[in-house]
Amino acid sequence: MADDESRQATFGAGGELSERDPDADGANDFGEPKEADETDGGFNRYAVSSLLQKAVRRSDEEVAAWAAWELARSGFAWNLWDRLHLYVVEDLRAGQEVALLVERYEELATERWEPAEWRGRICAVHAALACARATSSRESPNADEFFRNAAEARAEAHERGEEPSIDFPVGEFEPGGEYDVAFDKHTGEGSRLGRGGEFFxxxxxxxxxxxxxxxxARWQRLNMALHEVDFSEEQIEHAIDPVDSDEKWEEPSFEDERGSDDP
Structure with missing residues (x-):
């Protein structure tokens, strides 16, 4: 767990390579020579990048816009776009369309225009604002961490010959269990159980x-009517009925159900 977290969060020595746009100004706003990882404003670019991520996470639009602008104008646009692409999967709720916007803004800033000139900078600001305005969530890294911890606890319990105190959400994943429906004709277990097109x-x-x-629903009803299997009306209605929101994996059995294969 620690190794993965350090790879995503550690900057500076041992982290990302120090690389500035070769055309960027070698002096900061005060006319002083810039250090390898110094921005035009005299800030450490790792700290500015970290601030950008925290601003996106906390939905602070102004701070996010400034941090993006500072990195872009200082010759670190590559760093900015790399981090923004990470943020949309690490700090935003899944399904946010901003992920596609960030890619488009980067394309404009780096392929059509120059990253550090004014059009490139406003693309950076646009992308940062879009991220900060999206719905923030740590759901994906939280899920990743939990699944990794559960895998470790599960393996340790297995070695001791014990049941794990923390397990995967599916628990005992096997035919006849809660997720029995997964074992259909597309799996070896389902095929051996004779679960063909009718079951699927x-x-x-x-x-x-x-x-x-x-x-x-109309298409599914017609498909089942045209299928080689003679589906009952009860089966057809069940196939197009919504899954129960409280019992998503609950499935009844039908007396005339039998195995068959799709043509």
């Missing part, structure tokens, strides 16, 4: 809890 269409292709829209 009735149970494995369901969505929810919002369910299918009317057009998709």
């Amino acid at each position: 269409k009735t149970h494995g292709a369901r969505v929810g809890p919002e369910g299918e829209d009317d057009q998709s």
Whole structure:
């Protein structure tokens, strides 16, 4: 756990390479020669990059905009864009469309224009503002850390011949268990159980809890009517019914259900 966290969070010695745009000014705002990792304003670029991430995480638009601008104008645009791409997966809620915006802003700033000139800088500001305005969340790194910790605890318990105190969300993942529906014709276990097209269409292709829209439900109903399996009306209705929001993996069995393969 510590190794992964240090790789993502450590800057400076032993971290990322010190590299400034060769065309960047060699003096800071005070006319003094800049150090290898110094910005035009006289700040350490690792600290500014860290501030940018914290500003995005805390939705502080002004600070995020300044930090991005400072890195871009100082010849560290490559550092800025590299970090922003990390932030959209590390510090924002999944599904935020800003991830695509950041890529587009980078393309404009680095391929169409020069990163440190005014158009490149306003692209940096735009990207930082978009990130800061998006919904912040640490869900992905929190999930990664939990899954890694659970894997370690699980392995240690296995070595001791004990049940783990912390386990993966699926627990005992096997046919007949809570996630039985996963073992359909696309898996070896499901194939051995004779679960073919009938099982998959009735149970494995369901969505929810919002369910299918009317057009998709109509297509599924027609597909099942045209299928080589003679589906019952009960099976067809179940296939297009929304998954229960409280019991997402609960599946009934049908008396006439049998194994079959799609053509």
